[in-house]
Amino acid sequence: MNDRYHLLSFNDEGRARSGLLIGERVYPYGPELGALLQLDMQDLTVTELIGRWDKSGSQLREAVARINASTTSLPSLALDAANLLAPLLPGTIYGAGANYYDHVAEMDRAFNMPPSPDPHSVSGSPWHFIKAPACSVVTGTGAQVTLPPYSRNVDWEAELAVVIGRPARNVAVEDALSYVAGYTVANDLSLRDVFVRDYIGVHSPFHFDWISQKCWEGSCPLGPWITPAENIPDVQSLGIRLWRNGELRQDSSTAEMIFSVAEQIAFLSSRVTLHPGDVILSGTPAGVGMPHKQFIESGDEIEVWVENIGTLKNTFTTHDTSRTDS
Template structure:
């Protein structure tokens, strides 16, 4: 599960305080720390997003924010990689919601959600809303912030999601990313880049981006295809 917003990324903070924006990720997107991430053959613009990840330890349904802590096993780190451009066959006529779904489909590539390097139990994290986090590419800082900048805190996110669906032990909830993503200044990842995601009191998640494919393909049908 993903929740997408931080204060410094919101265009209008007050307008964004209504509710989180969650979406689901396929299990095939998961990857371990140390893994080489395959470059998908439908995009040439790959981006990074360091995120605090919450791991559910006890089934939760319709719990309050005050009850949410009882259902959290612990915390880890996630890098929500994104394909910012998704190639289509020529001839598609864009519809009003295509931009949203193009963005969403760019999240689902194999290995695009590295998680790790381990789980830190909840009792070891005294305040999940006061953790420094940073992301570097080849040793250069790209993202740096603190979880207190999240619009919705961990417990409100867990509560909100538990009213939409039953949360089961082992479910991973990513909590959004701060400023510094590559799409903001057209600075995308390159083949062989080493991405380190570090969160205070948790550790460092490290992955390397694999080579571009020899051939890109246009993955989706046009309006004229059946």
């Protein structure tokens, strides 16, 4: 048995608890497990564990090794019996825009535009936006997402999500991945019909409406868990796929990224300090709905898979217009 594991959050009688997923068993994190393993394991959420990753990362590796070597039965539950939540509530969420070569090409065709120049040769810098706080936009695997009533063009975007594990400021590209605690899966949902203000000219900085497009309630499903960075030997060679109601719509690889994960971390850290628990959505590949004018409808199920990490699943429903918000 190897020491591979995932770090997840689950609902334990109304409160969020962290757990170690080893194989198909979830081992709740906390004092009880710590006592059995003779380790100092406080009852921390995944967000808190990431916040002290320099200590908890090595502690988790030791715990997993001891669990695998143990001949006694330790408290656990089956994965399919665990009510999973979003694996963490990020601090700041940074989203990479137009960061896959195949996606840029399909959007150029969709808008009848000439091929975009390679950003590496034009600017040398990636481009990001910031999403609203996690408590407003993040939801977990298995959760139902309510489609906003002011949009009919809700699009899917399969993404590799990068979880920062220690403060990063002005880091070099060659050192950047050492600041990563782990990786998870995201669906950076986008509203294509409220992205622009048509009454304002395209050359105005107020033409685009990023809040309406990217920062609505439930717009950032994350999960199903966090895979430690040490278990991902090459983050730039991972398969990434998305299915809508069982139909494969996105099928690419992180090798198609324009700016690598390391380059994104280095760039962002030159602007601000990245903190433990911050998440970078590293871009989406070709296969989104926009070029074909096909969008998410009520009753749809979207599955997003990233190789060596797992599958994020969500269903969608329409806004309940009979309710009145208080």
